[in-house]
Amino acid sequence: MSWRTELDRAYQDFRRAQSHLDRAGELIDRQRAALPAPDATAPAQAELAALLTQAARRLAPGYLSEPLETVPADTPMRGHPASGTVHVRVGTAEPVPGVEFPVVVPLLGAGHLVVDGDAADPRVAGLLRSVLLRSVAAVPRLSIRLVDGVTLGQAFTSAAPLVAERITEPTATDGAGLERVLDLAEAHVHEVQRGRNDGVAAADLPLSLVIVAGLPPQTSRAVRARIAALAHAGPLGRLHLVLAGWRDDRHEPAPAIEHAAYLTVGDDHGHRLTRLPVPLRLDPAPPPQVEKRVFGSLTTAYRRETSIDVADLMPEDHWRESSVTGLSTVVGRDARGAVELRLDDATPHWLIGGRTGGGKTVFLLGVLYGLAARYGPRELALYLLDFKEGVSFTEFTPSDRDPSWIPQVRAVGVESDREYGNAVLLALRGELTRRASAMKRAGVTKLADLRRHSPDRSLPRIVAVVDEFHVLFAGNDRLAREAAGHLEELARKGRSYGIHLILASQTISGVEALYTKRDSIFGQFPMRIALPGARHVLDHLNTAAETIRLGQAVVNDGGGVTGFDRLIQFPDVTADGERLAGLRHALWRLRDPDSAPPNVFAGYAEQHLVEDPRFPSLAPAPGPGRALLGRGVDTDISTVSVALDPVPGRNLAVLGTDPAGADVLHAAVVGLGRQHAPGRAVFLLVPLIGPASDVCRDAADALVAAGHKPEVVNASDLADRLTDLVEFRPQPGPVYLTVFGGDAAGPVWGTAGQKAFQRLLRHGPAHGYHLLGWWRGLRRFIDDIGGGPAREDVACLLALNVPGGELGAFIGNAALEYQPRQNRALLIDRHDNTTKLTVPFRRPDRADEEPAW
Numbered sequence: 001m002s003w004r005t006e007l008d009r010a011y012q013d014f015r016r017a018q019s020h021l022d023r024a025g026e027l028i029d030r031q032r033a034a035l036p037a038p039d040a041t042a043p044a045q046a047e048l049a050a051l052l053t054q055a056a057r058r059l060a061p062g063y064l065s066e067p068l069e070t071v072p073a074d075t076p077m078r079g080h081p082a083s084g085t086v087h088v089r090v091g092t093a094e095p096v097p098g099v100e101f102p103v104v105v106p107l108l109g110a111g112h113l114v115v116d117g118d119a120a121d122p123r124v125a126g127l128l129r130s131v132l133l134r135s136v137a138a139v140p141r142l143s144i145r146l147v148d149g150v151t152l153g154q155a156f157t158s159a160a161p162l163v164a165e166r167i168t169e170p171t172a173t174d175g176a177g178l179e180r181v182l183d184l185a186e187a188h189v190h191e192v193q194r195g196r197n198d199g200v201a202a203a204d205l206p207l208s209l210v211i212v213a214g215l216p217p218q219t220s221r222a223v224r225a226r227i228a229a230l231a232h233a234g235p236l237g238r239l240h241l242v243l244a245g246w247r248d249d250r251h252e253p254a255p256a257i258e259h260a261a262y263l264t265v266g267d268d269h270g271h272r273l274t275r276l277p278v279p280l281r282l283d284p285a286p287p288p289q290v291e292k293r294v295f296g297s298l299t300t301a302y303r304r305e306t307s308i309d310v311a312d313l314m315p316e317d318h319w320r321e322s323s324v325t326g327l328s329t330v331v332g333r334d335a336r337g338a339v340e341l342r343l344d345d346a347t348p349h350w351l352i353g354g355r356t357g358g359g360k361t362v363f364l365l366g367v368l369y370g371l372a373a374r375y376g377p378r379e380l381a382l383y384l385l386d387f388k389e390g391v392s393f394t395e396f397t398p399s400d401r402d403p404s405w406i407p408q409v410r411a412v413g414v415e416s417d418r419e420y421g422n423a424v425l426l427a428l429r430g431e432l433t434r435r436a437s438a439m440k441r442a443g444v445t446k447l448a449d450l451r452r453h454s455p456d457r458s459l460p461r462i463v464a465v466v467d468e469f470h471v472l473f474a475g476n477d478r479l480a481r482e483a484a485g486h487l488e489e490l491a492r493k494g495r496s497y498g499i500h501l502i503l504a505s506q507t508i509s510g511v512e513a514l515y516t517k518r519d520s521i522f523g524q525f526p527m528r529i530a531l532p533g534a535r536h537v538l539d540h541l542n543t544a545a546e547t548i549r550l551g552q553a554v555v556n557d558g559g560g561v562t563g564f565d566r567l568i569q570f571p572d573v574t575a576d577g578e579r580l581a582g583l584r585h586a587l588w589r590l591r592d593p594d595s596a597p598p599n600v601f602a603g604y605a606e607q608h609l610v611e612d613p614r615f616p617s618l619a620p621a622p623g624p625g626r627a628l629l630g631r632g633v634d635t636d637i638s639t640v641s642v643a644l645d646p647v648p649g650r651n652l653a654v655l656g657t658d659p660a661g662a663d664v665l666h667a668a669v670v671g672l673g674r675q676h677a678p679g680r681a682v683f684l685l686v687p688l689i690g691p692a693s694d695v696c697r698d699a700a701d702a703l704v705a706a707g708h709k710p711e712v713v714n715a716s717d718l719a720d721r722l723t724d725l726v727e728f729r730p731q732p733g734p735v736y737l738t739v740f741g742g743d744a745a746g747p748v749w750g751t752a753g754q755k756a757f758q759r760l761l762r763h764g765p766a767h768g769y770h771l772l773g774w775w776r777g778l779r780r781f782i783d784d785i786g787g788g789p790a791r792e793d794v795a796c797l798l799a800l801n802v803p804g805g806e807l808g809a810f811i812g813n814a815a816l817e818y819q820p821r822q823n824r825a826l827l828i829d830r831h832d833n834t835t836k837l838t839v840p841f842r843r844p845d846r847a848d849e850e851p852a853w
């Protein structure tokens with residue numbers, strides 16, 4: 001190419017470039033004209049955003065609004081005041097690029113947050129996690145309930161430590177779970193309303209947050225209406241909702257949620273909050289390490305706060321309280337602090353339920369020690385009955401190891417018989433009647449007035465505790481009917497006379513038994529205490545006790561209906577045995593030195609003659625003696641004896657194969673030996689069966705030691721001796737013919753011996769000749785005495801293991817009820833027309849091995 005051509009081309013390029021440049025300049029000028037003038041308000045916007053950020057921080061300090069990715073680890077937790085409005089951050093508004101501020105909504109103490117999207121949208125799930133974390137981290141004693149009907153609980157998996165520590169329950173994921181959460185939320189609102197009515201300060205009322213990540217499929221219109229109603233009552237009821245997935249469905253619009261901020265989820269920068277005219281960005285999910293840290297320190301704090309020990313139940317000083325208007329004691333604590341329950345006009349009786357191992361005994365011990373520490377014996381008397389195997393109340397009674405007792409305790413039954421229970425209840429009815437007539441005489445209608453009227457009269461409030469009370473109703477027999485009658489009377493009238501019942505049962509049937517009694521005594525028990533596994537003491541619609549664990553109880557003073565529940569923690573008082581022993585000793589030292597220890601009936605215990613309170617005072621005296629046979633199953637554990645007066649029929653037959661029969665005879669003759677001066681009574685001892693010969697020898701030795709000259713009669717001499725005896729020659733005192741194993745007499749005494757025996761039975765007592773005999777078989781005994789018609793000759797029968805029916809048939813009383821059992825006997829005295837359940841005396845030093853019962 002020539003240089004000219006090259007020059008032309010360069011010139012063309014230059015012209016083209018020039019025209020591009022001109023064009024560009026033109027375009028820039030044009031463009032510049034279209035651009036707005038530089039923004040003079042930019043600094044003001046930045047300043048406003050900074051002000052809004054500050055305001056948000058002030059409204060929602062610390063965890064409530066700090067960005068969670070950068071929140072310092074030492075940010076104070078749960079420092080927010082428990083009353084007032086709590087604002088929680090939900091996102092960031094960015095009205096113009098580069099200008100942003102946090103968005104907080106008034107939630108706790110104010111209202112609710114409603115989100116149209118649900119947790120299936122990860123942005124919503126993140127927001128909910130953030131709101132949850134911010135709320136629990138900032139607000140003390142906030143109860144949380146979680147529902148996730150759209151992602152099977154996944155929205156809240158990070159809250160697992162709270163669930164594990166039972167700070168909150170597992171996330172509800174279905175319709176039933178949602179309804180349960182609503183039940184609890186409604187109960188919460190009622191509780192708060194009651195608290196307000198009682199004048200409890202707002203800060204002391206519980207606060208609850210329910211977060212719904214999405215409703216379960218097919219949530220009914222009724223359930224949605226319940227949610228809307230809760231929202232309506234929420235702010236006053238200190239219940240707040242974060243409700244995600246709340247939107248119209250195909251068939252009907254979602255009910256309006258009052259007091260709520262509505263958040264509409266749009267595209268990434270287009271979320272909208274009611275009344276905020278700018279779009280916002282939702283808060284992301286908190287970083288997992290922040291969740292771990294916050295939830296971890298919450299559970300530690302919770303553990304520390306809810307731990308409670310026996311000292312928390314006790315007053316500072318002992319015996320300072322007056323029971324004039326009722327009794328009251330701390331039984332545990334809840335979110336509001338110490339929980340005190342009362343036995344008074346409003347809650348005169350308590351009903352306690354708990355599965356076996358649910359902590360019933362521990363709870364009762366806490367109550368009893370708490371009462372005993374507050375009220376002295378002039379203010380409080382305790383009657384304690386336990387029908388199960390165990391040693392629940394033995395620590396209130398003196399023992400070889402520890403001679404102390406709780407001075408307010410009047411009677412204790414451990415492994416009690418139903419008869420003992422009835423005896424105690426009957427005695428309490430007697431006291432009720434006495435108080436009623438004293439009040440009538442004094443012209444007063446209240447126990448408090450009677451106490452003022454008769455200051456010298458001892459009128460403590462009486463608390464009768466019956467553990468496993470359903471045993472009283474077992475059998476549906478006479479005893480059961482009597483027990484129901486006693487309980488009904490005490491439950492109905494006790495309130496006015498200062499007599500209170502605390503009934504505890506582990507079984508539903510126990511409670512049902514009470515429920516089905518006449519006119520339902522149940523209604524007399526407004527105070528219900530449900531331990532784990534004891535839903536049955538609450539109303540059948542009340543599920544509050546379903547998920548509680550050992551050491552917790554639902555206390556309900558509204559007869560068990562929903563809305564009156566308080567969830568409490570109570571301590572394991574048995575874990576600190578030393579402290580309890582210290583308390584017991586302190587109370588014991590405070591007692592009146594003349595006061596008597598409680599009567600203790602231990603169902604399993606054997607009774608021994610030498611330990612009988614009457615034994616030491618037995619002394620020779622003229623006149624007939626009494627055969628001491630055992631201890632009564634009654635409130636005084638009285639000595640059971642029969643008088644051997646010179647009156648026809650005063651003979652005693654002990655019946656049954658139980659080897660205790662020989663021991664009873666032993667006790668009878670040893671006791672009689674102490675009631676007659678040497679030489680002033682004749683003792684004939686007849687061992688007819690091998691196993692009884694040792695016992696017979698022991699009895700003879702004891703009589704010899706008392707100065708008597710007992711005669712041991714061999715089987716072969718029996719007939720002659722009987723023939724001689726029925727001459728009824730005058731003697732220096734009574735004659736006691738004691739036969740061990742009379743059922744073996746048939747082959748040895750022949751017809752003459754038997755005739756003489758029957759004559760002795762019929763005519764002997766009038767002459768001071770008495771039979772004390774043990775027959776192992778009732779049938780043989782009947783034959784030996786000469787058949788049924790001769791039964792009048794033996795007025796006193798002590799039946800061991802003889803079936804009640806046979807016994808009834810023999811004595812001609814078809815209504816006789818007796819269930820033979822180990823270590824028990826029934827004394828029938830036909831002259832007094834009485835029967836008495838008895839623990840027969842055993843020889844303490846007998847050989848351990850004895851034939852099976």
Ligand SMILES: Nc1ncnc2c1ncn2[C@@H]1O[C@H](COP(=O)(O)OP(=O)(O)OP(=O)(O)O)[C@@H](O)[C@H]1O
Pocket residue numbers: 354355356357358359360361362363390506550551552570571572573574
């Ligand atoms: N508040 C508590 N905290 C921790 N452990 C407890 C608490 N209460 C009871 N326990 C423990 O639970 C166990 C059972 O308690 P308890 O004997 O009171 O149950 P119960 O309901 O009376 O059972 P049962 O009817 O079978 O006698 C005990 O080992 C006790 O230490």
